[in-house]
Amino acid sequence: MVPPTDVNALENPRVNSSLKDLFADLKRLEDAITTDPGDEEIRDRLARALAESTVRVRSLTRDDRPVMTTREQREFCAAAADRIIELGAGGTAVQETARSLRKEIEAGEEWTWRARSRRSRSPRRPR
Numbered sequence: 001m002v003p004p005t006d007v008n009a010l011e012n013p014r015v016n017s018s019l020k021d022l023f024a025d026l027k028r029l030e031d032a033i034t035t036d037p038g039d040e041e042i043r044d045r046l047a048r049a050l051a052e053s054t055v056r057v058r059s060l061t062r063d064d065r066p067v068m069t070t071r072e073q074r075e076f077c078a079a080a081a082d083r084i085i086e087l088g089a090g091g092t093a094v095q096e097t098a099r100s101l102r103k104e105i106e107a108g109e110e111w112t113w114r115a116r117s118r119r120s121r122s123p124r125r126p127r
Helices: 019-035 040-057 071-087 092-108
Strands: none
Touching: 019 040, 040 071, 040 092, 071 092
16 A cells, blocks of 8 residues: 655745656656545645746746757657646636646747757857
């Protein structure tokens, strides 16, 4: 028998918690859902934690807006958004965020991604 998860300890993760801690929380919540798939409180907490994780794994622009800059970020965010939508939990704002993220990912499929050049970024001298 799997011991019950202490979901109260997961509700307000520490502000400075690392991604490793967040992923551990996600794992505990997924395990709790497996044990009790009908528990709406756990479903809500998992959906909110997934939404938070999509922000925390992305890069930030100069004005602190999260943006996907790597394939790994994009793949993680796609899986998280799909899981949030599948859960149907977390509230209206979380569900809307997941749908919006899904649209951003789908739009990104039309982009042409390329590796950054390793050339020197120094300006060319006139000849």
